Amino acid sequence: MGGAILAIILLIGLTAPWLGTRDPSQIDPISRNKRPGAVRVLTGADGRQVSTTYWMGTDSLGRDIYSRVLYGARVSLLVGVSVALISVAVGLAIGLLAGYLRWLDGFVMRIMDGLMAVPAILLAIALVSLSTAGLRAVILAIVIPEVPRVVRLVRSVVLSIREEPYVEAAIALGARTVPLIMRHVLPNALAPLVVQATYVCASAIVIEALLSFLGVGIPPETPTWGNIMAEGRALFRVFPHNILFPGIFLAATVLAVNIMGDGLRDSLDPRLRKRL
Amino acid sequence: MLGYIARRILATIPVVSVVAVFVFLLLRLTGGDPAAVIAGDSATTQQVAEIRVKLGLERPIGEQFVIWIGRVVRGDFGESFFFKKQVAELIRDRLEPTAALAVCTLFLAVAVAVPLGVVAAAKRGTWIDRAVMGFAVLGFSVPVFVIGYLLIYLFAIQFAWLPVQGYQRLADGFWGFLQRLILPSVTLAVIYVALIARITRTSVLEVLETDHVRTARAKGLGEGAVLLRHVLRNAAVPIVTVIGLGVALLIGGVVVTESVYGIPGLGRLTVDAVLARDYPTVQAVILLFSLVYVLINLLVDLTYTFLDPRIRY
Numbered sequence: 001m002g003g004a005i006l007a008i009i010l011l012i013g014l015t016a017p018w019l020g021t022r023d024p025s026q027i028d029p030i031s032r033n034k035r036p037g038a039v040r041v042l043t044g045a046d047g048r049q050v051s052t053t054y055w056m057g058t059d060s061l062g063r064d065i066y067s068r069v070l071y072g073a074r075v076s077l078l079v080g081v082s083v084a085l086i087s088v089a090v091g092l093a094i095g096l097l098a099g100y101l102r103w104l105d106g107f108v109m110r111i112m113d114g115l116m117a118v119p120a121i122l123l124a125i126a127l128v129s130l131s132t133a134g135l136r137a138v139i140l141a142i143v144i145p146e147v148p149r150v151v152r153l154v155r156s157v158v159l160s161i162r163e164e165p166y167v168e169a170a171i172a173l174g175a176r177t178v179p180l181i182m183r184h185v186l187p188n189a190l191a192p193l194v195v196q197a198t199y200v201c202a203s204a205i206v207i208e209a210l211l212s213f214l215g216v217g218i219p220p221e222t223p224t225w226g227n228i229m230a231e232g233r234a235l236f237r238v239f240p241h242n243i244l245f246p247g248i249f250l251a252a253t254v255l256a257v258n259i260m261g262d263g264l265r266d267s268l269d270p271r272l273r274k275r276l
Numbered sequence: 277m278l279g280y281i282a283r284r285i286l287a288t289i290p291v292v293s294v295v296a297v298f299v300f301l302l303l304r305l306t307g308g309d310p311a312a313v314i315a316g317d318s319a320t321t322q323q324v325a326e327i328r329v330k331l332g333l334e335r336p337i338g339e340q341f342v343i344w345i346g347r348v349v350r351g352d353f354g355e356s357f358f359f360k361k362q363v364a365e366l367i368r369d370r371l372e373p374t375a376a377l378a379v380c381t382l383f384l385a386v387a388v389a390v391p392l393g394v395v396a397a398a399k400r401g402t403w404i405d406r407a408v409m410g411f412a413v414l415g416f417s418v419p420v421f422v423i424g425y426l427l428i429y430l431f432a433i434q435f436a437w438l439p440v441q442g443y444q445r446l447a448d449g450f451w452g453f454l455q456r457l458i459l460p461s462v463t464l465a466v467i468y469v470a471l472i473a474r475i476t477r478t479s480v481l482e483v484l485e486t487d488h489v490r491t492a493r494a495k496g497l498g499e500g501a502v503l504l505r506h507v508l509r510n511a512a513v514p515i516v517t518v519i520g521l522g523v524a525l526l527i528g529g530v531v532v533t534e535s536v537y538g539i540p541g542l543g544r545l546t547v548d549a550v551l552a553r554d555y556p557t558v559q560a561v562i563l564l565f566s567l568v569y570v571l572i573n574l575l576v577d578l579t580y581t582f583l584d585p586r587i588r589y
Contacts, residue, residue: 110290110291110294111294113290113291113294114290114291114292114293114294114295114298115294115298116524117291117292117294117295117524117566117569117570118295118298118562118565118566118569119524119525119527119528119565119566119569120524120528121527121528121531121532122527122528122531122546122561122562122565123562125531125546125547125550126550126558126562128550202417206419209419209421210419210420210421210532213421213532213535214531214532214535214547215547216547216550229421229422229425243425244425244426244429247419247421247422247425247426248422250418250419250422251417251418251419251422254417254418254419255413255414255417255418257417258413258416258417259413262413
């Protein structure tokens with residue numbers, strides 16, 4: 001079910017330009033701070049009247065919130081998915097290495113523990129401050145705190161698989177390391193990895209919004225849910241729609257991803273199902 | 277037993293070292309010239325060079341690290357670029373609000389979450405269980421600042437029950453202090469409650485299946501007594517673990533909550549410092565937070581020995 005909601009949001013994000021939105025950066029000073037549902041009537045040169053309804057109101061610069069929220073979906077989803085993919089890829093690589101090469105294991109795990117000791121958001125903030133702001137920096141800054149968790153997961157899977165009799169048998173039969181990993185270790189690691197990936201995605205979306213909200217994330221020209229909320233802060237008391245709408249979308253998306261993750265976990269691992 | 281404690285303490289050293297190294301490298305990684313950053317735009321090359329010597333940037337990096345560690349251990353974090361005060365002083369000023377918020381949240385979260393989890397486990401499958409779990413997923417997903425603003429909107433604006441923002445020192449009056457802390461604590465506690473309640477439920481469920489619980493019931497103990505005396509103690513280990521791990525979330529959440537509610541605490545300091553590229557402060561705060569996290573987890577590990585005598589490695 002979570003997948004269904006997510007699919008809808010994904011769809012919205014992809015088709016944003018066609019959903020009757022206006023240019024999200026178009027500043028229209030006359031329409032500043034309109035409440036949701038306000039209608040604006042434009043009179044063209046030939047006397048015709050075109051009216052547009054601001055479904056979600058406008059912000060302090062007259063930009064249409066509806067459009068910004070929809071466009072924001074794209075960025076948030078992009079960040080979430082890319083962080084999930086990259087951190088899984090990197091975590092997989094490191095985890096496999098650490099699980100397999102004993103001498104590397106201790107060293108790598110200490111570093112991972114160290115990274116995990118710094119709260120994710122602080123780490124991300126610090127990392128963003130190191131480089132110029134921008135999409136790539138933000139993605140990188142979010143990936144790095146997420147990697148240790150993936151590494152731990154992969155490593156534990158690798159370690160447990162190594163002891164299995166069929167792996168020993170394969171080695172005895174002369175299998176070499178790389179095909180061994182591909183055929184035996186990887187499929188076992190896949191299921192929990194996918195589940196973890198969804199959680200990483202959800203976490204990434206939240207962290208990105210957080211970063212943007214605090215002003216250290218994606219630059220304000222590009223609308224992201226966090227950005228929109230950051231800009232709406234000052235006028236919150238009077239015009240709450242600035243914050244409420246992106247907030248609702250954000251919450252819904254993250255919720256959807258989490259539910260999807262839970263659902264995936266339940267179906268991929270029948271053992272856990274009984275407990276719940 | 278003492279050996280266990282000593283070993284756990286020793287185990288934290290590598291982790292802390294990694295964090296220290298990372299934090300130290302933070303400033304050097306920027307690629308800019310720290311001395312130039314401090315000196316500002318209108319400094320002459322002469323002044324920049326002087327600052328560089330003063331900061332000891334000329335020496336090899338290993339030596340710099342050692343000097344830095346020496347200073348840190350003595351509590352000297354250097355001077356903030358931006359605020360022109362000693363960083364240690366800055367931190368001391370901002371400590372109370374953050375600590376108050378954190379402690380309040382912690383108590384609130386545990387007090388609410390554990391009973392919720394236990395009840396959900398005891399009434400497994402009923403609407404209570406589903407409601408608690410539903411709430412848990414929600415609480416985990418909705419980001420802290422969204423919850424924050426929602427709560428502000430409801431309680432401070434619509435109903436006008438509580439003040440919107442700000443912080444009052446304890447010394448200035450207890451009631452005001454408490455009032456202003458309620459909303460931020462609740463906001464921050466939500467995500468924590470979600471996490472703890474879930475784990476509590478799972479853990480309690482596991483213990484409920486065990487033999488000794490069945491024995492206790494067979495003995496004729498009432499359900500309440502069974503729950504409290506036998507189940508909780510055994511279920512405690514994962515719960516306490518999660519509380520410890522959740523501190524990391526808490527710290528992250530503190531940063532946001534302070535921004536939302538306008539509380540002048542360490543979280544806000546961090547954000548401001550990062551925005552101003554004020555590296556000594558950023559270094560110090562990250563180091564501090566990480567230390568706190570490591571310490572709390574150490575405490576958690578140590579309490580294991582009380583909760584479950586079997587854990588003794």
